[in-house]
Amino acid sequence: MERTSTCIYHFLVLSWYIFLIYYISQTRNPQISTILANGRQWKYLTFLNLVLQAIFYGVAFLEDVLKRIKEKKDVKFITAFKDLLFTTLAFPVSTFVFLLFWILFLYNRELIYPKFLDVIFPAWLNHAMHTSILPISLAEVILRPHRYPSKKTGLTVLTVASFAYMGRVLWIYSETGTWVYPVFAKLSPVGLAAFFSLSYILIIGIYLLGEKLNHWKWGDMMLPRKKIK
Numbered sequence: 001m002e003r004t005s006t007c008i009y010h011f012l013v014l015s016w017y018i019f020l021i022y023y024i025s026q027t028r029n030p031q032i033s034t035i036l037a038n039g040r041q042w043k044y045l046t047f048l049n050l051v052l053q054a055i056f057y058g059v060a061f062l063e064d065v066l067k068r069i070k071e072k073k074d075v076k077f078i079t080a081f082k083d084l085l086f087t088t089l090a091f092p093v094s095t096f097v098f099l100l101f102w103i104l105f106l107y108n109r110e111l112i113y114p115k116f117l118d119v120i121f122p123a124w125l126n127h128a129m130h131t132s133i134l135p136i137s138l139a140e141v142i143l144r145p146h147r148y149p150s151k152k153t154g155l156t157v158l159t160v161a162s163f164a165y166m167g168r169v170l171w172i173y174s175e176t177g178t179w180v181y182p183v184f185a186k187l188s189p190v191g192l193a194a195f196f197s198l199s200y201i202l203i204i205g206i207y208l209l210g211e212k213l214n215h216w217k218w219g220d221m222m223l224p225r226k227k228i229k
Helices: 002-026 045-069 072-111 123-130 133-143 151-176 189-222
Strands: none
Touching (some): 002 045, 002 123, 045 072, 045 123, 045 133, 072 123, 072 133, 072 151, 072 189, 151 189
């Protein structure tokens, strides 16, 4: 019964993220072509996070289905990939997007989500993209245990992903002269370096927090496997 409920939950969340991605992709407005120039929605971490969450919950749903029709040992690869995806990317990125967006929004929304966007994107969509992502990720921590990789592996995956996105942001600016987010245009080169550094420290902290939460909920059973010497 518990496995069935989890399967249904993962399917519903997957459907929700697919709907959001489709809704955003189909949004048409005279101003949106300017906003989405030079990389379209794929340049925004918010949209990339929605895609990431959809991929994760798709893998989680697939695992649920396969476990119902196959032996547990036959889906070990899917389970390992699902755990790696959630622990190193899905949880850290969703929490990072939630925290950084609302910190900047409450300080000065023009730095991250200018007021004219309210005409293009309804309030419920803003909260779907930037608010509900955190409780959904926390629910996943509580509902299912996830085995964390070694610190070296986990931090390497997260670091590569972080630097890849920062590199993309800088590349878009070098090619177009336009920053992905307004906040970057307000910063000096030193300020930009400090912003990226603090953002990196924040997401690493979130990764370590996720590991602590997972251990708090599920105990030693989901600690990284130690290599046998």
